[in-house]
Structures are given as C-alpha cells and as structure tokens.
Amino acid sequence: MTPSTPTQHPDLAAKFVADEDRMHWHDQALWFVRLKRDKMARALPEWEELRERAAAIKAHTMSRLADYLEQFEAQATRCGAQVHWARDAAEHNAIVLSILQAHGVTRVVKSKSMLTEECHLNPCLEQQGIEVVDTDLGERIVQLAGQPPSHIVLPAIHLKKEDIGALFHQHLQTEAGASDPKYLTEAARQHLREKFLNAQAGITGVNFAIAETGGFVVCTNEGNADLGVSLPRLHIACMGIEKLIPRAADLGVFLRLLARSATGQPITTYSSHFHGPAPGGELHVVLVDNGRSGILASDDFRRSLNCIRCGACMNTCPVYRRSGGYSYNATIPGPIGSILSPTRDAQAYASLPSACSLCGSCTDVCPVKIDLHHQLLTWRGELRKRGLLPWSKRLAMWGLGWLMQHPRLYNFAGRMARWVVPCLPRGLIYNRMNAWGRQRELPAMPKHSFRELYSKRHDQ
Amino acid sequence: MTSKAQILSAVRRTPLPLRELPPHAGPWLTFADRAGQFATSLASVGGVCLAARDVAAIRAALETLPQITAAKKVCSPLPELGVGNVSLPDVATPHDLEDVDVAIVPGEFAVAENGAVWVNARGLKHRAILFLVQHLVLVVRGDAVVNTMHEAYARLEFAEPGFGVFISGPSKTADIEQSLVIGAHGPRSHTVFLLEAAP
Numbered sequence: 066m067t068p069s070t071p072t073q074h075p076d077l078a079a080k081f082v083a084d085e086d087r088m089h090w091h092d093q094a095l096w097f098v099r100l101k102r103d104k105m106a107r108a109l110p111e112w113e114e115l116r117e118r119a120a121a122i123k124a125h126t127m128s129r130l131a132d133y134l135e136q137f138e139a140q141a142t143r144c145g146a147q148v149h150w151a152r153d154a155a156e157h158n159a160i161v162l163s164i165l166q167a168h169g170v171t172r173v174v175k176s177k178s179m180l181t182e183e184c185h186l187n188p189c190l191e192q193q194g195i196e197v198v199d200t201d202l203g204e205r206i207v208q209l210a211g212q213p214p215s216h217i218v219l220p221a222i223h224l225k226k227e228d229i230g231a232l233f234h235q236h237l238q239t240e241a242g243a244s245d246p247k248y249l250t251e252a253a254r255q256h257l258r259e260k261f262l263n264a265q266a267g268i269t270g271v272n273f274a275i276a277e278t279g280g281f282v283v284c285t286n287e288g289n290a291d292l293g294v295s296l297p298r299l300h301i302a303c304m305g306i307e308k309l310i311p312r313a314a315d316l317g318v319f320l321r322l323l324a325r326s327a328t329g330q331p332i333t334t335y336s337s338h339f340h341g342p343a344p345g346g347e348l349h350v351v352l353v354d355n356g357r358s359g360i361l362a363s364d365d366f367r368r369s370l371n372c373i374r375c376g377a378c379m380n381t382c383p384v385y386r387r388s389g390g391y392s393y394n395a396t397i398p399g400p401i402g403s404i405l406s407p408t409r410d411a412q413a414y415a416s417l418p419s420a421c422s423l424c425g426s427c428t429d430v431c432p433v434k435i436d437l438h439h440q441l442l443t444w445r446g447e448l449r450k451r452g453l454l455p456w457s458k459r460l461a462m463w464g465l466g467w468l469m470q471h472p473r474l475y476n477f478a479g480r481m482a483r484w485v486v487p488c489l490p491r492g493l494i495y496n497r498m499n500a501w502g503r504q505r506e507l508p509a510m511p512k513h514s515f516r517e518l519y520s521k522r523h524d525q
Numbered sequence: 526m527t528s529k530a531q532i533l534s535a536v537r538r539t540p541l542p543l544r545e546l547p548p549h550a551g552p553w554l555t556f557a558d559r560a561g562q563f564a565t566s567l568a569s570v571g572g573v574c575l576a577a578r579d580v581a582a583i584r585a586a587l588e589t590l591p592q593i594t595a596a597k598k599v600c601s602p603l604p605e606l607g608v609g610n611v612s613l614p615d616v617a618t619p620h621d622l623e624d625v626d627v628a629i630v631p632g633e634f635a636v637a638e639n640g641a642v643w644v645n646a647r648g649l650k651h652r653a654i655l656f657l658v659q660h661l662v663l664v665v666r667g668d669a670v671v672n673t674m675h676e677a678y679a680r681l682e683f684a685e686p687g688f689g690v691f692i693s694g695p696s697k698t699a700d701i702e703q704s705l706v707i708g709a710h711g712p713r714s715h716t717v718f719l720l721e722a723a724p
C-alpha cells in the first residue's frame with residue numbers, strides 16, 4: 066500500500082492509543098501469543114541450532130537465488146504446473162486475471178496470502194466482476210469490515226468479539242448481540258462452506274517453494290487453503306521470489322520453527338505439499354519480484370528477504386502491541402514491515418523506522434535470525450542521508466550533534482537544566498513542543514551528572 | 526526481454542559470494558517412547574490417539590465413538606476395515622462428498638514431536654475428502670512413528686507429482702479474540718489409530 070501522503074506513524078498511533086482500554090487489551094492479546102511462543106521455543110533444546118540453520122539455508126538460497134528460481138520452474142513444469150513470472154504487482158494481477166478470464170471464472174476463494182495483499186489483487190479482480198472471498202476466518206472478518214489485515218498471522222487481532230458479532234449480524238444474519246467465538250465461527254463455517262462448494266477457482270499463497278522438487282507448501286490451521294483448491298479444478302498459487310528453499314528436507318527446519326514462532330503451536334494443523342495439479346485439474350504458479358530483486362542488491366537490507374512471515378516480531382514489539390497494525394499503514398506492519406515498506410517508498414514510510422525503541426526483542430525472537438533492530442537503525446541513518454526526516458527531527462539532531470561536539474557547553478547546559486528545570490512552572494515544560502511529555506512525566510532532575518559522579522568516584 | 530529474463534537478470538545483477546548450505550543432520554530431539562510422545566502431542570493440538578492391536582480392535586473402537594456411530598455417511602478407503610457406505614472411486618466429483626460425515630484414511634507415518642501424520646493422497650480419488658468431512662480418522666502403523674520433522678523428511682520423496690499433507694489435529698481457528706475454536710472449515714474431530722500389526 067503506498068499512501069499518497071506520507072504516513073505519520075505517531076499520528077496514526079495516537080488514534081489507536083486514544084482508546085486506552087482497547088490499547089491495553091490489544092497489548093495483552095499479543096503478549097499472550099508471545100508467551101505461547103516462548104514456551105514452545107524453550108521446550109526444544111535445539112531451538113538456537115534451528116534458527117542458525119534456517120538463517121544459513123536462507124543466506125545460501127539468496128546467494129544463488131536465480132539458479133534456484135530456474136530449477137524450481139523446470140521442476141514445477143515437470144510436475145505439470147504452469148509457471149508465470151511477474152515483475153511487479155500490476156503484472157501479477159494481470160496474469161491472475163487472464164487465467165481466471167480464460168476459464169470464465171467469476172467466483173474465487175482465496176486463502177491467506179500477504180503477496181496478493183501487497184499487489185491489491187482483490188480490488189483488481191472485483192473491478193472485472195469477479196467475486197473474491199477470503200476464506201481464512203480472520204481475513205474474512207476484515208474483508209467484511211472493509212479493512213486490510215492488521216497483522217500478518219492474526220488479521221483481525223484488533224477487533225473484539227463484540228465487533229465481530231455486530232459485523233456477522235449485519236452480513237451473515239447471526240443473532241443480534243451474539244459474540245460467542247464458537248457460535249460466530251460456526252456461522253462463518255456454514256457461510257464459507259457454501260463459497261467453497263460454489264467456487265470455480267482457488268487462489269493460495271505459498272509458504273515455501275522447493276527448488277529441488279518443483280513443489281510448494283501451504284500452511285494453515287483452518288484447512289481453508291485445502292478446501293479452496295481441492296473442490297474447484299483451477300488452483301493459482303502466488304509467491305514472492307524469496308519463498309524458495311533448495312531442498313525438501315530443509316522444510317524439517319522451517320516447519321519446526323514457523324508455527325512455534327507464530328502461534329506457539331508445534332506445527333500448523335495442515336502443512337500441504339503440492340507437486341503439480343490435482344488429477345484433471347490445472348495449477349498455475351506466479352513468481353513475483355515486485356521490488357525484491359532490489360532489496361537483494363542491498364547489503365544493508367538483503368536479510369529482510371529471509372522473513373518467513375511468522376509474525377513473532379509483531380507479537381513481541383512494544384510499539385506494535387500498543388499502536389496497532391494500522392498505525393503502520395502498510396501491508397506488512399511491525400518491525401519487519403518497517404524495514405520492507407521504506408524499501409518500496411522511502412519518503413512515504415520515512416516515519417516507520419523510528420517507530421521502534423531499539424529494544425531488540427524482535428531480533429531475539431526472529432526464527433530466521435534477521436537482525437531487525439540493526440536494520441531499523443540503519444534505515445534511520447539512510448533516511449537522514451536522503452534528507453527524508455521531518456524538520457523537527459533534523460533540527461533537534463543537528464542541535465544535539467552540535468552541542469555534543471562542544472563538551473564544555475554540553476556540561477554547562479546540563480548544569481543549567483538540573484538547576485532551572487525543577488523551578489519552572491509546569492506549563493513551560495509540558496507544552497506542545499514537548500512530545501515526550503504528552504503522556505509521561507520527565508524524570509526527576511538528578512543533583513549531579515554522570516560525569517560528576519564518575520570523576521568523584523575516580524578521585525576517591 | 527521477457528519478464529522472466531528481466532527478473533533473473535535483476536537477481537543476478539549483484540553477484541553474491543556463495544554461502545554454504547548446511548547439512549540435514551543435527552542434534553535433534555529424540556524420545557524414548559515415540560508413540561507415547563505422539564499421543565501427548567496430538568492431545569495438545571486437540572486430537573485423540575488410540576492404540577489398536579489389529580483391524581478388529583479398530584472396528585470395535587469405532588463403535589464406541591459417538592461421532593462415528595451417529596454418522597450417516599462413512600467413507601473408508603481401507604477395504605480390510607470393512608466399514609463405510611461411500612465408495613470413493615464411485616464418486617464423480619468432490620462436491621458429492623459434501624455430506625459425508627466420517628472418513629477413515631490410512632496415514633503413512635506419524636511425528637512424535639508435533640502430533641502430525643503424513644497422508645499421501647495417492648490412493649484417494651478426491652483429496653477433498655480429507656478436509657470436507659466432519660470427522661477424520663487416520664490409521665497409522667504403530668512402528669511408523671518418527672521423532673521429528675527431520676526424520677519425517679528423510680522418509681519422504683517427491684519424485685512423482687502428487688499431493689501430501691501433514692495433518693496435526695482437527696481444523697481450528699483462534700481468529701476471534703484468540704479463543705481456540707475446533708472445527709473451523711474442516712473436520713471437527715481428529716482420531717488417529719496406532720496399529721500394532723500392519724493393516
């Protein structure tokens with residue numbers, strides 16, 4: 066999603082934070098998922114070894130990506146699939162549309178795919194009179210609400226069951242005021258079953274594509290991807306070129322990490338391996354670049370392509386948990402989204418790398434060992450170099466930089482502040498200029514600076 | 526230039542030093558009692574594991590499962606089991622399986638660490654049966670339980686086109702306020718028989 070005006074994370078976050086109860090509830094819901102992940106990670110003595118292996122397999126794949134893409138195409142073709150290549154989102158959408166139109170398809174069921182979100186496939190197909198039903202429950206919920214997913218694994222995590230009850234009452238004729246998750250899930254089951262049975266084509270994403278065999282794996286808990294592509298004869302799988310892995314046996318590493326990191330499950334309910342079309346059916350695989358080759362060329366951000374979209378970095382991020390997925394205004398929110406989005410449009414997403422306290426928790430949980438917080442810091446420097454920081458930040462940094470280059474002045478300023486600030490009236494400190502002080506108190510001014518304390522101890 | 530050529534040349538534009546591909550062997554987890562661990566793992570994901578000495582024991586056990594005794598339509602591609610009233614090869618389209626209540630299907634092997642069973646669709650005319658039925662029953666040889674996914678992939682070959690799936694428990698979702706609900710789109714219950722003798 067490229068917003069026409071630059072996204073200001075602080076402004077969008079302010080909206081979310083305004084409802085304090087909801088913010089805390091959101092924070093807790095995600096923390097709960099993070100704890101489930103921790104339990105799973107700790108239960109495996111080889112957890113760190115798995116992360117190392119995953120990172121190494123991905124690094125190897127990226128170093129030979131073109132070869133693996135060619136191998137994948139050859140093997141997938143041998144299995145009977147038709148492989149397509151799309152340079153960008155528009156080409157991806159055009160390919161999918163033309164396959165559907167060639168088959169006279171007007172009803173499509175789609176399972177979760179962040180790539181098709183990134184390409185805005187749904188509106189493109191809908192414009193041509195094709196009904197696209199998202200079949201993952203969370204995605205169906207946000208689709209009915211007319212919203213994009215707010216999280217890559219838990220698309221409707223920002224909604225309360227009462228919100229969903231109201232939505233289903235409106236669209237699926239459930240009882241007014243009903244909000245029991247079991248009841249609502251059953252209603253969605255009946256509603257979507259009919260969609261599955263009437264669909265003429267199924268679209269899925271791809272979690273992993275295997276160069277050696279030409280197959281690919283799709284992971285779900287609900288079984289929606291499988292229903293969506295085992296009833297209609299036509300299956301279209303859309304994947305970014307970074308989804309490749311060299312060998313089928315590498316899945317041993319990735320499937321052990323993915324669900325444990327994502328939701329704290331030992332594995333997703335269904336890990337489906339597709340090699341060629343179903344008997345009598347047709348399988349198309351669309352390989353999409355859409356900026357990925359550009360990221361691959363960057364020494365700083367290449368590793369962000371290793372992401373397996375588990376969502377763990379979002380669940381752990383203190384900013385994401387409190388500001389909500391929409392505050393990033395991007396297809397992929399959270400730490401990894403704050404790295405990927407500026408690679409698409411640095412100006413529009415310039416505020417995202419700063420939506421981070423550099424606590425490093427994302428880096429600690431990432432199953433493929435992406436150095437997320439380092440890359441976010443690198444982005445900040447890069448944005449400064451490109452002159453894309455807002456004037457307030459530039460001015461403050463320039464001022465501070467200047468002050469720090471003049472130690473005497475710096476010491477003097479510190480002494481003045483310790484002396485003057487405690488005597489100032491509140492209104493002078495807590496005003497519009499002090500963004501920090503809007504939600505919190507400044508720390509009490511210490512009597513002595515660190516420098517003074519240090520030299521005092523040293524002298525003793 | 527075709528899109529394929531453009532993408533490949535864009536990917537090749539920055540030559541990267543070769544990074545080594547790690548081996549598959551590793552210090553991976555093992556369990557003293559693999560079948561027992563499988564049952565524990567399966568229970569944790571909402572499934573049920575039952576041990577059976579032979580096919581007759583499975584048949585007897587099936588008669589005690591309420592979801593099966595209440596079923597009107599049962600599909601079992603396991604001839605030696607002698608149950609079921611829907612014959613998969615005679616069903617024209619997968620849509621006709623919509624009202625099948627129970628499927629009893631062979632699984633190739635089970636994975637102790639996560640409760641998953643590998644099901645190959647080779648013998649199934651319509652793989653939709655695995656996802657469309659209300660209740661799924663899998664039958665796996667008790668000596669075919671591996672420790673981890675690494676061992677699982679060591680057993681798998683993808684030389685031929687086809688479809689296979691690891692299934693770990695019944696279909697589920699937690700998309701509404703993180704409340705776990707069993708029976709999202711697929712089966713509402715999931716039972717695995719570990720069979721002592723080969724079926």
Ligand code: SF4
Nearest residue numbers: 372373375376378431
């Ligand atoms: S960056 Fe790492 S933690 Fe975040 S979604 Fe990707 S794989 Fe998961």
